[in-house]
Amino acid sequence: MRVTFLGTGSAMPTGERVQTGILLEGADRRLLVDCGSGVLHRLAQVADYEDVGHVLLTHHHLDHVSDLLALLKARWLAGAESLSVAGPPGTESMIADLLSVHDYLQDRVDLSVRDVETGSFSFAGFDVEAMETRHSMQCFAYRFEDRFSFSGDSEAFPELASFADGCTALAHDCSFPDEVDVSNHPTPTQLGEALSGVDVGTVYLTHLYPHTDGNHEAMLDSIADHYDGDVEFAEDRLTVSV
Ligand SMILES: [Zn+2]
Ligand SMILES: [Zn+2]
Numbered sequence: 001m002r003v004t005f006l007g008t009g010s011a012m013p014t015g016e017r018v019q020t021g022i023l024l025e026g027a028d029r030r031l032l033v034d035c036g037s038g039v040l041h042r043l044a045q046v047a048d049y050e051d052v053g054h055v056l057l058t059h060h061h062l063d064h065v066s067d068l069l070a071l072l073k074a075r076w077l078a079g080a081e082s083l084s085v086a087g088p089p090g091t092e093s094m095i096a097d098l099l100s101v102h103d104y105l106q107d108r109v110d111l112s113v114r115d116v117e118t119g120s121f122s123f124a125g126f127d128v129e130a131m132e133t134r135h136s137m138q139c140f141a142y143r144f145e146d147r148f149s150f151s152g153d154s155e156a157f158p159e160l161a162s163f164a165d166g167c168t169a170l171a172h173d174c175s176f177p178d179e180v181d182v183s184n185h186p187t188p189t190q191l192g193e194a195l196s197g198v199d200v201g202t203v204y205l206t207h208l209y210p211h212t213d214g215n216h217e218a219m220l221d222s223i224a225d226h227y228d229g230d231v232e233f234a235e236d237r238l239t240v241s242v
Contacts, residue, residue, distance in 0.1 A: 001026045003148050003169060004239040006042035007034075008206045010175055011063040017208060017236055018042055019063040022171065023052065024144060029125035033142065033150060034058055037066035040074060042236055050080045054124035056116075057087030058152030059139035060094050068095070069102055076108035086114040086123050088138050116140075131163050136184040143167065147242040149200075153207060156186035156194035165198050168242035171234060174205035177215040178222050188219040192226030201242075203227075204234040 002025045009017030018038025023046065024031045032043065032055045043049050049071065058064055072083050085095060092113045099106050116123070118130045118140065129143040133154030141160055143149040149164035151172040164170040175185035185207070186194070195203065205219070212219065216233055223231050 001145060001147055001242050002239055003171075003242055004046055005171070005204070005206065005234045005236060006032075006046070007036055007039045008208055008234040008236050008238075009036075009038075009063075010207050010209045011061070012210050014208070014210050014213065019066060020058075020207060021067075022150060023047060024126065024148070026125065026145075030054070031056060031124040031126055031144075032071075034064040034152075035067045035071055036063040040067040040070045043071075046237060046239075049074055050078045053080065053082050054084045055086075056123055056128070056142065057085065057091055058133075058142070058150070059088060059135065059137055060090060061137065061153065064153075065094070069098055069105060072109060072111070073105055076105070080109065082110040082112070084112045084114070084124070086116050088140050089115045089117070090138070091115050129163075131160070133160060134184070153185065155184060156191040158194050161194040161198045164200050166200075168201040169204060169240055170200045170202075171204045171206050173207040174212070174219065175207050175209050176211050177219050179215075180209075180211055188222035189225070192223035195223070195227040195229065198227075198229075200229055202230040202232060202240070204232055204238075204240075206234040208233070 004023040006021035007018035019036025020034040021039030022033040130140040133139045135153045139152045149170045
């Protein structure tokens with residue numbers, strides 16, 4: 001399975017990192033996780049968006065869903081016939097509301113939308129496990145095929161770190177450096193503390209606000225004070241095999 005970080009930024013633009021999106025690719029299966037602003041453009045840089053017909057949302061904040069209808073429209077114009085979207089409770093009603101505003105997009109593709117719950121389910125041919133995170137709205141973290149986990153947006157806490165235990169890679173929200181007083185997202189020190197004792201191949205830091213620019217070394221040091229595993233900053237278009 002290949003994991004490509006399409007967007008590693010946040011709600012505040014950096015000029016280099018677009019908003020959240022991660023592409024998973026296995027044999028004959030592709031799944032886009034989140035679809036924030038800029039993700040459709042990144043997707044076109046690394047894959048054929050006509051081949052990406054499934055989107056799984058962690059939550060409904062704008063920096064995770066902005067490009068969803070843009071993807072739907074691009075697929076319609078390209079002649080792709082379907083789009084399947086899944087996400088936490090409320091996903092069906094959110095998409096119905098979006099389509100009631102942009103009503104010219106209704107019925108352009110065969111659209112299926114599904115609300116999922118925590119626990120195990122299958123989507124786009126991937127075995128998925130979901131757990132609820134700690135964020136300012138309901139948000140799910142996902143574990144895919146027991147190989148890759150994504151925190152979604154969340155504070156760091158031990159149960160979420162343990163959720164990724166044994167995975168080859170974990171992508172974790174690390175929105176701000178330690179100097180920023182924040183809730184609903186972790187600081188590096190909090191993330192390091194949560195990761196302590198967990199066995200993950202590589203932790204990739206993502207959801208990076210502009211505040212993190214110039215602070216990468218200090219952030220890695222803060223995590224390393226509590227966690228001795230491999231930690232790297234994700235970059236847009238970085239692909240890893242898991
Ligand atoms: Zn959020
Ligand atoms: Zn976010």
